[in-house]
Amino acid sequence: MNIVLFEGHEIGKPLPRRDPRTLHLLKVLRKKAGDFFDAGVLGGCLGRGRIEAVGPDGSRGPDGAWGPDGALWFSLDLREAPPPRVPIRVAVGFPRPIQLRRLLRDLSNLGVAAVDLLGTELGEKSYRDTKLLADGGARSALIEGAVQARDTGLPGLSVYPSLDAWLAEKPWAASAETPGERGPLLAAADNVRPGGSLAALPLVKRGVVLAIGPERGWSDRERDLFEAAGFIRLSLGRRALRTETACTAAVVLAMEKMGELG
Amino acid sequence: MNIVLFEGHEIGKPLPRRDPRTLHLLKVLRKKAGDFFDAGVLGGCLGRGRIEAVGPDGSRGPDGAWGPDGALWFSLDLREAPPPRVPIRVAVGFPRPIQLRRLLRDLSNLGVAAVDLLGTELGEKSYRDTKLLADGGARSALIEGAVQARDTGLPGLSVYPSLDAWLAEKPWAASAETPGERGPLLAAADNVRPGGSLAALPLVKRGVVLAIGPERGWSDRERDLFEAAGFIRLSLGRRALRTETACTAAVVLAMEKMGELG
Numbered sequence: 433m434n435i436v437l438f439e440g441h442e443i444g445k446p447l448p449r450r451d452p453r454t455l456h457l458l459k460v461l462r463k464k465a466g467d468f469f470d471a472g473v474l475g476g477c478l479g480r481g482r483i484e485a486v487g488p489d490g491s492r493g494p495d496g497a498w499g500p501d502g503a504l505w506f507s508l509d510l511r512e513a514p515p516p517r518v519p520i521r522v523a524v525g526f527p528r529p530i531q532l533r534r535l536l537r538d539l540s541n542l543g544v545a546a547v548d549l550l551g552t553e554l555g556e557k558s559y560r561d562t563k564l565l566a567d568g569g570a571r572s573a574l575i576e577g578a579v580q581a582r583d584t585g586l587p588g589l590s591v592y593p594s595l596d597a598w599l600a601e602k603p604w605a606a607s608a609e610t611p612g613e614r615g616p617l618l619a620a621a622d623n624v625r626p627g628g629s630l631a632a633l634p635l636v637k638r639g640v641v642l643a644i645g646p647e648r649g650w651s652d653r654e655r656d657l658f659e660a661a662g663f664i665r666l667s668l669g670r671r672a673l674r675t676e677t678a679c680t681a682a683v684v685l686a687m688e689k690m691g692e693l694g
Numbered sequence: 695m696n697i698v699l700f701e702g703h704e705i706g707k708p709l710p711r712r713d714p715r716t717l718h719l720l721k722v723l724r725k726k727a728g729d730f731f732d733a734g735v736l737g738g739c740l741g742r743g744r745i746e747a748v749g750p751d752g753s754r755g756p757d758g759a760w761g762p763d764g765a766l767w768f769s770l771d772l773r774e775a776p777p778p779r780v781p782i783r784v785a786v787g788f789p790r791p792i793q794l795r796r797l798l799r800d801l802s803n804l805g806v807a808a809v810d811l812l813g814t815e816l817g818e819k820s821y822r823d824t825k826l827l828a829d830g831g832a833r834s835a836l837i838e839g840a841v842q843a844r845d846t847g848l849p850g851l852s853v854y855p856s857l858d859a860w861l862a863e864k865p866w867a868a869s870a871e872t873p874g875e876r877g878p879l880l881a882a883a884d885n886v887r888p889g890g891s892l893a894a895l896p897l898v899k900r901g902v903v904l905a906i907g908p909e910r911g912w913s914d915r916e917r918d919l920f921e922a923a924g925f926i927r928l929s930l931g932r933r934a935l936r937t938e939t940a941c942t943a944a945v946v947l948a949m950e951k952m953g954e955l956g
Contacts (some may be wrong), residue, residue: 434934515932534796538939581933631955669955670777671843672696677800680939681946685955688947693893693931 433460435470435582436481437575438508443473449503457504458486471508472584474575479510514584515543518692519639520683521604521616523548523592525646526559527675533564533573535676539587540577542683545639546588550598553654555646565591595643595654599661604641616641618663621682624649626667630682633666636689642682647675695722697732697844698743699837700770705735711765719766720748733770734846736837741772776846777805780954781901782945783866783878785810785854787908788821789937795826795835797938801849802839804945807901808850812860815916817908827853857905857916861923866903878903880925883944886911888929892944895928898951904944909937 433456447454457463463483471481485505522544527535532549539547551560564570574586592598604616616639619630643663650658658665668681687693695718709716719725725745733743747767784806789797794811801809813822826832836848854860866878878901881892905925912920920927930943949955 538936541933541935541939543933580936583933629956631950667956669949671803671805671845673803674800674842677803677942680942684943684946685950687931688893688950693947694891694929 433579435472435478435579437472437474437579437584439474440476443508447504447506451504454504457483470582471506471510472514472582473508473510474578474584474586476514476584477510478512478514478582478584479508481506481508515581517545517585517587518543518683518687519616519690520544520686521546521548521639521641522587522644522679522683523550523598523642524644524675524679525550525552525555526562527646528556528559529562529564531674531676532559532562533569535679536564536570536573536587536589537577537580538676538680539683540574540583541580542577542680542687543581543583543585544587544683546590546603548598548603549589549591550595550643551593552595552646553651554648559646560591560593565589595650595657599657604639614638618661619643619686620650620655620658620663620665621645621668621678622650622655622665623667623669623672625655625665627665628667630666630668630685630689633689635691636686640686640690642686644675644679644682695841697734697740697841699734699736699841699846701736702738705770709766709768713766716766719745732844733768733772734776734844735770735772736840736846736848738776738846739772740774740776740844740846741770743768743770777843779807779847779849780805780945780949781878781952782806782948783808783810783901783903784849784906784941784945785812785860785903786906786937786941787812787814787817788824789908790818790821791824791826793936793938794821794824795831797941798826798832798835798849798851799839799842800938800942801945802836802845803842804839804942804949805843805845805847806849806945808852808865810860810865811851811853812857812905813855814857814908815913816910821908822853822855827851857912857919861919866901876900880923881905881948882912882917882920882925882927883907883930883940884912884917884927885929885931885934887917887927889927890929892928892930892947892951895951897953898948902948902952904948906937906941906944 436453465483465486467483468480472478484507526549578586617636618641620643698715727745727748729745730742734740746769788811840848879898880903882905
C-alpha cells in the first residue's frame with residue numbers, strides 16, 4: 433500500500449479493526465497513535481493522515497464518542513492535488529471475470545481516464561454476467577491500482593452491450609478526458625488485419641481512444657464498423673498477446689507516443 | 695490455446711484423456727479423428743498436427759499398440775521455424791509467488807530471450823522459497839505464454855541469490871541472446887532516482903538487459919552497484935507501477951525502441 437485511501441463517507445469515523453488499511457498501518461507499518469501516514473480521499477486531494485487513537489473495538493474516540501466497530505481514529509491534512517489523469521480511454525472486450533479484476537487494477541494503476549467494457553461478437557457471452565460490477569469488486573480493483581500509483585482518482589467505468597452501442601454513443605465525443613482540437617485519435621488494436629503499427633505512430637498531441645478486442649479478436653463486421661467510425665486498426669507487434677497484456681502494452685505505447693512517460 | 699505444444703518426449707505416445715490439450719481439442723474445438731490442428735514441439739518447429747485416433751482409456755492406437763492411459767493419438771507435420779526471440783533479458787526482484795506465475799507467462803508471451811529472478815535487499819525473503827521453480831509450475835507458466843504467442847521457444851530462466859551475484863556473473867556477457875558490437879544496453883528501472891526515462895531513449899540497435907526491482911524498489915547500495923556495473927537507471931513514467939505491470943511496460947517500451955513492434 434503506497435498510500436491509504438479513504439472514501440469521503442469514511443472521514444470522521446473510526447476505521448474498523450479488521451479493515452485492511454487498519455491492519456496495514458498497525459501490523460505492516462507498525463504505526464502507533466500520533467504517527468503520520470500518506471493518505472488521500474478518493475476523488476479529492478493527497479496529503480498525510482495522523483493516527484489519533486488506537487483501541488480495541490468499543491474504545492472511545494478522541495472526541496469522547498464511542499466507536500462501536502472502530503479501532504483506529506484518524507485525522508487528515510490533505511492539500512496536494514492528485515496527478516493528472518492520462519487522456520486515454522480504453523474499451524476492451526469483456527475478459528474472463530478473473531482477468532477483469534486484474535485488468536481494471538492495471539488500467540487504474542496506469543492512470544487512464546476511462547475504461548469501457550464491451551460485449552463483442554466473438555467474446556464469450558457468459559463473461560458479461562460478472563458480479564464484479566454490482567458487488568463493488570470492480571471499484572475495489574480500481575482503488576487497488578490507484579493506491580499503487582499514489583492517486584486519488586479512478587478511471588470512469590462503463591459497460592456497453594455491443595461495439596455498435598459503444599460506437600453509437602461515442603462516449604469520448606464530448607469528453608474532457610480526451611482533449612484535442614480534432615478530437616481524440618481513434619485506434620483499434622488488431623493483429624489480424626492491421627493498417628499499421630501502434631509503435632510506428634508519430635507524436636500524438638491529443639487524447640487517444642484504444643479499443644482492445646476479446647480473446648478471439650474482432651469479427652469482420654466489427655472491423656467494418658471501426659472503419660466506418662473513423663478508427664485506424666493498429667498492430668501491437670507480431671505476437672498475439674493476452675487481453676490483459678495487450679491492454680497494458682497498448683496503453684504504455686500510447687502514453688509513450690503522447691509524451692506522457694517523460 | 696492458439697497452438698497445441700508438445701514436449702519432445704511426448705511424441706509418438708498418446709495424449710492422456712484428461713490432459714488439458716486433449717480436452718481443448720475434443721471439447722472446445724470439437725475435433726475428431728482425421729482433423730488437423732495447429733501444433734508445435736517445444737524447442738522445435740511449428741506446423742500442423744492430425745488426430746489419428748480417439749478412444750477411451752485402454753484403446754488400441756493406430757499401430758496396434760495399447761495405450762493404457764492414453765486417449766488421443768496424433769501425428770505431427772512441423773516445418774515452420776518459430777518466431778525469433780526478442781533480444782531482451784529481464785532480471786526481476788522475486789515477486790509474490792502468485793505474481794511470479796503471471797509474470798513468467800507474460801514475459802514468455804512477449805518473447806523475451808531470458809528471465810533472471812533476483813534476490814534483492816528490499817525484497818521479501820520469503821518470496822524466494824517458491825516451489826514453482828522445482829515443481830514445474832514455472833515451466834508451465836512459460837509454456838502458457840508461448841502457446842498464446844504461437845511460439846515453441848521459451849525464455850531461459852535462472853535464479854540469483856542477490857544483485858551482487860547476478861552482476862558478478864554477467865549472464866548477458868557471452869550470450870547470443872543480446873547481440874550487439876558494444877554488448878547490450880544495460881538499464882535498471884528506477885522511478886525514485888532515475889537518470890532519464892526509458893521512453894526517451896533513441897533507437898536501440900543492440901540487445902537490452904532490463905533490471906526491474908521488487909515491490910519496495912532498489913536499495914541505495916544496489917543503485918551504486920548498478921552504477922559501477924555500467925547500468926543506466928531509467929524511469930518508466932511518473933506513476934509507480936506494480937512489478938508485473940512494470941515488467942510488461944519496460945519490455946514493450948524496449949521493444950518499441952528496438953524496432954521490434956513494427
